[in-house]
Amino acid sequence: MTVAQAVVAPAISRPVRTPGIVPAARQVALRALRKYVRTPGLIVMGVVQSAMFLFSFRYVFGGAIHAGSGISYVEFLVPAYVASIVLFTGGGIAVAVAEDRAQGFTDRLLSLPVPRYSLVLGRTLADSTTNVWSILTTAAFGFLFGFRLPGSWLDGLAALGLCVLYAVVFTVVFIVMGLFAPSPQAAQGMSLIVFVFAFLSSGYVPATSMPGWLQPFSKYQPVTPMVDAVRSLLTGSSSDVGLALAWSALLIVVFTPVAVLRYRRA
Amino acid sequence: MSMATEPGAAPLLEARGLTVRFGKVTALNGLDLTAPPGQVLAILGPNGAGKTTFVRTVATLVRPTAGSLRVYGRDVVRDPAGVRRDIGLAGQFAAVEPTMTGRENLEMTARLFGHGHKAARRTAAVVIERLSLGEVADRRTSTYSGGQRRRLDLGASLVGGPRLLLLDEPTTGLDPVSRREVWDAIRDLGANGTSVLLTTHYLDEADELADQVIVIDHGAVVASGTLSRLKASIGQDVIEVAVTEPAMLGAVAQILERVTSNSARLEPGGRHASVPAPGGPAELASVIGCLEEAAIAVDEIGLRRPTLDEVFLTLTDEAKISPAVAGASMNGSER
Numbered sequence: 001m002t003v004a005q006a007v008v009a010p011a012i013s014r015p016v017r018t019p020g021i022v023p024a025a026r027q028v029a030l031r032a033l034r035k036y037v038r039t040p041g042l043i044v045m046g047v048v049q050s051a052m053f054l055f056s057f058r059y060v061f062g063g064a065i066h067a068g069s070g071i072s073y074v075e076f077l078v079p080a081y082v083a084s085i086v087l088f089t090g091g092g093i094a095v096a097v098a099e100d101r102a103q104g105f106t107d108r109l110l111s112l113p114v115p116r117y118s119l120v121l122g123r124t125l126a127d128s129t130t131n132v133w134s135i136l137t138t139a140a141f142g143f144l145f146g147f148r149l150p151g152s153w154l155d156g157l158a159a160l161g162l163c164v165l166y167a168v169v170f171t172v173v174f175i176v177m178g179l180f181a182p183s184p185q186a187a188q189g190m191s192l193i194v195f196v197f198a199f200l201s202s203g204y205v206p207a208t209s210m211p212g213w214l215q216p217f218s219k220y221q222p223v224t225p226m227v228d229a230v231r232s233l234l235t236g237s238s239s240d241v242g243l244a245l246a247w248s249a250l251l252i253v254v255f256t257p258v259a260v261l262r263y264r265r266a
Numbered sequence: 267m268s269m270a271t272e273p274g275a276a277p278l279l280e281a282r283g284l285t286v287r288f289g290k291v292t293a294l295n296g297l298d299l300t301a302p303p304g305q306v307l308a309i310l311g312p313n314g315a316g317k318t319t320f321v322r323t324v325a326t327l328v329r330p331t332a333g334s335l336r337v338y339g340r341d342v343v344r345d346p347a348g349v350r351r352d353i354g355l356a357g358q359f360a361a362v363e364p365t366m367t368g369r370e371n372l373e374m375t376a377r378l379f380g381h382g383h384k385a386a387r388r389t390a391a392v393v394i395e396r397l398s399l400g401e402v403a404d405r406r407t408s409t410y411s412g413g414q415r416r417r418l419d420l421g422a423s424l425v426g427g428p429r430l431l432l433l434d435e436p437t438t439g440l441d442p443v444s445r446r447e448v449w450d451a452i453r454d455l456g457a458n459g460t461s462v463l464l465t466t467h468y469l470d471e472a473d474e475l476a477d478q479v480i481v482i483d484h485g486a487v488v489a490s491g492t493l494s495r496l497k498a499s500i501g502q503d504v505i506e507v508a509v510t511e512p513a514m515l516g517a518v519a520q521i522l523e524r525v526t527s528n529s530a531r532l533e534p535g536g537r538h539a540s541v542p543a544p545g546g547p548a549e550l551a552s553v554i555g556c557l558e559e560a561a562i563a564v565d566e567i568g569l570r571r572p573t574l575d576e577v578f579l580t581l582t583d584e585a586k587i588s589p590a591v592a593g594a595s596m597n598g599s600e601r
Binding site: 104110 | 322325326327347350351353354355357358359360361363365366370374375377378379380381385388389392393396406422423424425426427432
């Protein structure tokens with residue numbers, strides 16, 4: 001029988017060992033990135049959406065919003081918008097994660113001898129990369145619509161670095177959403193929840209212009225210190241940066257284990 | 267390829283009191299089963315019988331609530347990583363990435379099984395050759411036909427050189443030509459010594475592929491054995507009666523059961539009754555005699571081959587004698 005087999009078809013060899021966490025995560029990430037890059041609609045829609053929102057705020061609502069003394073609305077808006085853009089475009093991450101579950105891809109991955117952490121790590125790497133892409137394009141639109149760096153370009157780079165950190169943080173949050181959503185459509189709906197955090201922050205209007213009962217929420221939710229930290233880095237200051245880093249660390253520490261555990265039983 | 271080490275080794279599957287519950291729903295209910303390696307094993311059963319849950323438990327995607335399950339002697343709870351090295355899963359959906367080519371899909375999965383770069387390329391090439399996907403291997407899988415996509419998915423479950431291939435309804439939703447293609451591929455794998463566990467609700471699929479058949483219903487095994495043995499037990503003719511007066515259905519059922527010693531099935535709220543008739547025409551003649559004697563008017567009566575539904579029902583309802591229960595379960599018991 002063994003002899004006959006060799007004649008019928010060349011054998012498929014069994015790997016000597018199971019893959020490590022990094023090589024496995026790399027494959028997971030490569031596949032997610034390929035899917036993104038090879039689906040032109042995803043890229044175009046992301047860019048169009050971020051440009052459209054920015055355009056509306058800058059030129060439509062902006063005229064009616066008083067940002068504060070000595071600062072124009074475009075200077076006020078663009079840093080916050082770049083810092084929180086992932087909250088608007090990241091819904092696609094939740095949808096992609098939910099689709100992988102619905103279409104059997106996650107089952108296939110979980111049936112393979114890969115370290116469980118590599119699924120979350122790979123997904124995070126890939127989606128953080130696409131998020132950095134949307135941060136960069138959004139920043140470019142910001143400059144196009146009249147934003148100018150208030151400080152040195154080094155300050156600008158520091159602020160950008162912080163935005164990239166947020167991109168990673170929000171990626172993990174959206175992955176968790178996709179893992180809990182009962183369907184891809186539901187994931188789309190759930191991801192709208194985070195809009196609330198973006199809008200009820202100091203990002204789009206000064207928090208002091210909100211009604212008194214709303215101000216505590218705005219003040220103590222993570223997005224406010226996160227956007228304020230980006231604004232202060234741009235002007236060479238570092239106020240709120242500590243708080244923003246603390247929030248980022250907290251979100252990562254809370255959501256990563258949830259994602260890993262949930263992937264196990266997805 | 268590991269046939270030499272197989273004799274005397276652990277059974278392919280060994281389930282003892284395997285129970286899986288999802289909340290209040292019991293998907294597997296104390297399932298017992300032992301299967302030897304080197305075979306194509308088909309799990310047959312109606313929708314909601316627990317077929318998919320069983321496959322997912324073997325694939326370590328679902329943890330048993332109670333009982334035990336061993337795959338080649340490895341416990342799915344204590345050594346899931348070991349089980350995963352031995353299996354390849356092709357689920358109900360073809361889990362291939364549509365934006366990647368067939369070759370890219372296979373190479374990716376091979377890497378995830380633990381193959382290095384070169385070994386992954388070599389393995390992908392072997393699988394493409396074996397599943398006759400050469401012509402489409404470098405096209406994106408979004409352009410594939412349903413059958414090609416299923417075959418590629420089958421290939422993806424093969425690149426780790428699994429000892430056991432798990433196929434959950436491998437041909438559901440395929441046209442007849444594509445079904446044949448997938449069947450040929452599975453048969454070829456079986457002939458090469460890979461153990462295959464497949465679920466299906468098509469009897470002809472089991473007929474084409476399986477050495478051994480296990481029929482499950484309500485999460486437990488109701489029949490098992492070789493197909494020929496199973497067929498002999500279910501390949502009986504059926505007497506079917508349509509009464510003129512629905513109220514007489516109960517009396518007709520009594521006659522059918524008395525003559526054939528089998529439990530009759532009644533169409534709920536309807537006029538039809540049927541019963542397996544091992545005695546064939548002779549029993550039909552007795553039934554007609556008894557009906558005349560009892561002065562029950564019938565519109566139609568006849569002897570026919572059992573339908574696929576009846577085959578399932580015969581096997582999955584064996585324990586139920588009461589016509590009322592049998593009638594109720596004709597509507598199916600979907601989970």
